[in-house]
Structures are given as C-alpha cells and as structure tokens.
Amino acid sequence: EDQVTQSPEALRLQEGESSSLNCSYTVSGLRGLFWYRQDPGKGPEFLFTLYSAGEEKEKERLKATITKKESFLHITAPKPEDSATYLCAVQADGNKLVFGAGTILRVKS
Amino acid sequence: KAGVTQTPRYLIKTRGQQVTLSCSPISGHRSVSWYQQTPGQGLQFLFEYFSETQRNKGNFPGRFSGRQFSNSRSEMNVSTLELGDSALYLCASSRTANTGELFFGEGSRLTVL
Numbered sequence: 119e120d121q122v123t124q125s126p127e128a129l130r131l132q133e134g135e136s137s138s139l140n141c142s143y144t145v146s147g148l149r150g151l152f153w154y155r156q157d158p159g160k161g162p163e164f165l166f167t168l169y170s171a172g173e174e175k176e177k178e179r180l181k182a183t184i185t186k187k188e189s190f191l192h193i194t195a196p197k198p199e200d201s202a203t204y205l206c207a208v209q210a211d212g213n214k215l216v217f218g219a220g221t222i223l224r225v226k227s
Numbered sequence: 228k229a230g231v232t233q234t235p236r237y238l239i240k241t242r243g244q245q246v247t248l249s250c251s252p253i254s255g256h257r258s259v260s261w262y263q264q265t266p267g268q269g270l271q272f273l274f275e276y277f278s279e280t281q282r283n284k285g286n287f288p289g290r291f292s293g294r295q296f297s298n299s300r301s302e303m304n305v306s307t308l309e310l311g312d313s314a315l316y317l318c319a320s321s322r323t324a325n326t327g328e329l330f331f332g333e334g335s336r337l338t339v340l
Binding site for chain 2: 149150152159160161162163164167205207209213214215216217218219220
C-alpha cells in the first residue's frame with residue numbers, strides 16, 4: 119500500500135531561521151511527488167513536482183529535493199507569510215494522489 | 228482568470244439526509260477530482276472525472292457518488308449521511324487527467340449532526 123509520512127507534524131521558526139521539512143514515501147512505481155501549501159480555510163496550492171531521485175525545484179525561499187525514499191522542502195530565511203501547512207503527495211500506478219498528513223509551519227517575526 | 232468555484236461553502240445536515248456539492252473548474256480544465264479532508268485522515272481521494280467519465284475511484288462506500296457534465300462542471304453526492312462524513316470536501320481541476328498538478332477550490336465544509 120502506498121504511504122506518505124511527513125515530519126515534523128509542526129515546526130516553529132523565527133523569521134530568517136532556515137529549516138527543512140521531510141516527506142518519506144513508500145510507493146510502487148512512483149510517477150511523481152508533489153508539494154502543496156495550504157493556508158487556513160483555503161484549498162491546497164500547488165508548489166512543485168519532482169519525478170526522480172536527484173531532481174531539485176526552487177521557488178523564492180523554497181527548494182524541493184528528492185531521493186528514492188524521501189523528499190525535502192528546504193525553507194531558506196523564512197518570513198511570517200510562509201506560515202502554512204505544507205503537504206506532500208505521491209502519484210503511483212493508478213494515478214490517484216496519496217497525501218501525507220502535512221507539516222504545520224509557523225514563522226514568527 | 229477565475230479559479231475553481233465550489234458551492235455551497237458551508238452546510239449543515241442531519242444524519243440520514245443526503246447532500247449534493249457542486250464544483251465549477253477553471254475554464255479549459257476538463258478533469259475534476261474530489262477529495263475529503265478531515266483532521267484525523269487528512270486528504271483522501273474520492274474520485275476523478277474526465278470528459279464526463281469516471282477515471283479513478285478511491286476507497287469510499289457507494290454512498291459517495293459523483294458525475295461530470297459536458298461543460299466540465301461536476302457534482303458529488305453523499306446519501307444517508309453519517310456523523311463521520313463531516314469534513315471539508317475539496318474539488319480540484321486540471322487540464323488533463325492523471326496529473327498531480329491540481330488547482331483546488333476552497334472547499335465545501337459539511338457538518339453532519
């Protein structure tokens with residue numbers, strides 16, 4: 119069964135304090151790994167797609183990387199507006215997305 | 228460009244009733260997926276429609292059903308509501324089927340009493 123585990127469950131950072139979020143996955147036939155951001159009361163917002171080990175994607179203060187077993191979302195010098203829940207999802211054979219429980223990030227100024 | 232629109236945003240029902248939720252995808256998007264989000268289970272896939280055909284279905288009972296119209300708008304229906312059906316129901320659209328790059332609406336918050 120396809121599984122996605124995200125850690126930590128919650129993370130508190132000071133503004134400017136860089137850190138990483140982890141997404142461990144077990145899937146047969148990975149077709150893609152996806153990162154989303156979800157603000158309270160909103161639907162998830164797509165951030166990145168990663169397809170194979172070694173691939174990296176960047177957007178502003180965010181950088182996503184992937185190995186054969188896990189993906190990381192690196193946040194460099196975060197700002198309060200980066201506070202949100204970050205969700206990781208995998209797409210395997212059958213094509214449906216399997217989401218992790220998410221990491222709640224809070225950045226304090 | 229208008230995003231994904233879901234209606235109603237909030238609704239309260241009682242056990243045993245049924246509910247229909249509506250989703251209008253982004254213009255030009257032909258695929259619509261539905262997800263259930265709860266604090267305990269997170270985001271779980273319900274089903275995906277593309278060109279009026281159900282392409283994929285999650286592990287939910289038959290009380291959960293959906294359909295897609297020729298204009299790509301979609302509806303999902305839950306019959307014989309149970310307390311455990313209380314959740315945020317999210318609709319997502321994409322240009323093609325079988326992609327993980329989805330555009331989500333803000334969801335319909337269902338409370339079952």
